[in-house]
Amino acid sequence: MIPLVTDAQKAGARVGLKSDSIVINGGKRLEGRIEVRGAKNLATKAMVAALLGDTPSLLKGVPEISDVGVVRGLLEVYGVKVTSPSPGELSFDTSRVESAHFAEIDAHAGASRIPILFCGPLLHRLGEARIPDLGGCRIGDRPIDFHLDALRQFGAVIEKGFEGIHLTAPDGLRGADIELPYPSVGATEQVLLTAVLATGTTELKNAAIEPEIMDLIAILQKMGAIISVEPNRVILIEGVERLDGYNHRALFDRNEVASWAAAALVTHGDIFVGGARQTEMMAFLNVFRKVGGAFDVQEDGIRFWHPGGDLKPVTIETDVHPGFMTDWQQPLIVALTQAHGVSIVHETVYENRFGFTEALNEMGAQIVVHKEGLPDHPRRVARRDFEQAAVITGPTELHGANIYVPDLRGGFSHLIAALSAEGQSVISNIGIISRGYEHIIDKLETLGADFVYEG
Ligand SMILES: CC(=O)N[C@H]1[C@@H](OP(=O)(O)OP(=O)(O)OC[C@H]2O[C@@H](n3ccc(=O)[nH]c3=O)[C@H](O)[C@@H]2O)O[C@H](CO)[C@@H](O)[C@@H]1O
Numbered sequence: 160m161i162p163l164v165t166d167a168q169k170a171g172a173r174v175g176l177k178s179d180s181i182v183i184n185g186g187k188r189l190e191g192r193i194e195v196r197g198a199k200n201l202a203t204k205a206m207v208a209a210l211l212g213d214t215p216s217l218l219k220g221v222p223e224i225s226d227v228g229v230v231r232g233l234l235e236v237y238g239v240k241v242t243s244p245s246p247g248e249l250s251f252d253t254s255r256v257e258s259a260h261f262a263e264i265d266a267h268a269g270a271s272r273i274p275i276l277f278c279g280p281l282l283h284r285l286g287e288a289r290i291p292d293l294g295g296c297r298i299g300d301r302p303i304d305f306h307l308d309a310l311r312q313f314g315a316v317i318e319k320g321f322e323g324i325h326l327t328a329p330d331g332l333r334g335a336d337i338e339l340p341y342p343s344v345g346a347t348e349q350v351l352l353t354a355v356l357a358t359g360t361t362e363l364k365n366a367a368i369e370p371e372i373m374d375l376i377a378i379l380q381k382m383g384a385i386i387s388v389e390p391n392r393v394i395l396i397e398g399v400e401r402l403d404g405y406n407h408r409a410l411f412d413r414n415e416v417a418s419w420a421a422a423a424l425v426t427h428g429d430i431f432v433g434g435a436r437q438t439e440m441m442a443f444l445n446v447f448r449k450v451g452g453a454f455d456v457q458e459d460g461i462r463f464w465h466p467g468g469d470l471k472p473v474t475i476e477t478d479v480h481p482g483f484m485t486d487w488q489q490p491l492i493v494a495l496t497q498a499h500g501v502s503i504v505h506e507t508v509y510e511n512r513f514g515f516t517e518a519l520n521e522m523g524a525q526i527v528v529h530k531e532g533l534p535d536h537p538r539r540v541a542r543r544d545f546e547q548a549a550v551i552t553g554p555t556e557l558h559g560a561n562i563y564v565p566d567l568r569g570g571f572s573h574l575i576a577a578l579s580a581e582g583q584s585v586i587s588n589i590g591i592i593s594r595g596y597e598h599i600i601d602k603l604e605t606l607g608a609d610f611v612y613e614g
């Protein structure tokens with residue numbers, strides 16, 4: 160019989176995780192210093208951008224996460240020679256891109272969302288693109304209509320097959336006037352990566368302006384692109400004839416920083432996160448402070464700790480940048496189970512991102528998810544067609560449980576809930592966590608967590 164290998168096991172195997180479950184003995188403070196490196200949501204896009212350069216690129220601060228492995232595998236299929244000159248660095252040689260082996264892309268299907276961003280670069284380099292089915296966290300429908308509509312406006316012709324999509328550009332790619340229905344991160348990146356080598360000027364309205372996008376723009380500018388970020392979410396891109404490679408250190412992973420900050424709060428701990436910076440995290444830091452957490456911004460990182468006293472409830476809405484990021488709500492909600500009073504988290508970015516709260520309730524939390532949102536509740540962010548609200552009543556004592564983690568951020572929140580809970584928890588499917596958290600087992604050890612991992 161052929162053994163079934165789950166997506167999580169595949170992800171874990173990419174970064175050397177041998178076992179897919181961890182036993183956690185809760186109740187221990189996390190204390191110590193860990194480092195974060197480049198952001199999953201930037202490093203992977205920077206790797207795609209390397210395909211646009213005629214000369215080699217060097218990316219520094221690359222995290223050892225499985226999504227990086229997925230993109231590396233795809234770049235190799237597309238003919239890019241990827242090497243690692245030293246730990247945390249990847250170099251990309253595009254001189255043999257003509258020899259793409261499209262037949263091999265199916266092996267990379269379903270592992271990450273990044274493949275969709277290869278459309279523009281492949282059309283520029285090869286006149287054709289084949290993209291496998293996408294993966295990523297299952298937190299709603301996650302359609303790619305904005306991407307495909309934008310690509311069509313550039314002149315791409317798209318055919319959808321049973322497995323993935325096929326694109327051509329019979330008349331080349333031309334600059335376009337594009338307005339996104341919503342400031343989608345991925346669709347903004349799609350437009351940037353396509354417009355830089357398209358003929359003429361592209362005006363993108365309602366663009367996403369997340370720090371990871373600004374860092375991608377910085378990379379493209381180093382490569383020779385002409386991009387200006389105008390007021391009111393407008394980005395202008397003047398197409399150029401060719402681009403060179405880049406030499407760039409990836410922006411730090413602010414989602415990982417927020418996660419460890421929440422871990423410090425939840426475990427009454429004290430964690431110094433090396434590599435963290437303040438400016439990109441202001442929305443998070445405000446909420447962290449309102450809840451009752453303490454932080455100290457230093458030159459080489461940020462220290463987060465629980466200063467004692469009761470945690471306070473908050474009402475927040477997830478939003479696009481500069482708002483409170485959707486990827487931060489899951490670990491924060493674990494802290495809110497310990498706040499004295501009722502907190503409300505409105506999820507406005509994805510339509511299905513509170514599934515992870517079921518396991519927290521099994522552990523003793525009191526979280527009620529309102530699948531249609533709370534329509535009359537006053538708040539800052541405008542309602543979307545869909546949205547959900549989680550109402551968290553605290554404080555509640557958490558106890559150990561057996562948990563099968565559903566997705567990346569939900570998985571991290573289960574991990575820290577187990578670390579703070581009374582008793583033992585067995586958390587399985589943890590390979591998913593390695594999509595976005597590097598060296599998770601080593602970091603838990605450094606911070607003094609009590610766990611058994613047969614790795
Ligand atoms: C790899 C990566 O960088 N992932 C991040 C990226 O995901 P990703 O780029 O997929 O997220 P988007 O910003 O595109 O998605 C935001 C919203 O727009 C919708 N949408 C998007 C594209 C589209 O064609 N049609 C459509 O309807 C999505 O379903 C979602 O409701 O930004 C999200 C929002 O900050 C983060 O949570 C993810 O961690």
Ligand SMILES: C=C(OP(=O)(O)O)C(=O)O
Pocket residue numbers: 271272294295296297414486567568595
């Ligand atoms: C939703 C996330 O990632 P992805 O878009 O890669 O699924 C995330 O990082 O929380």
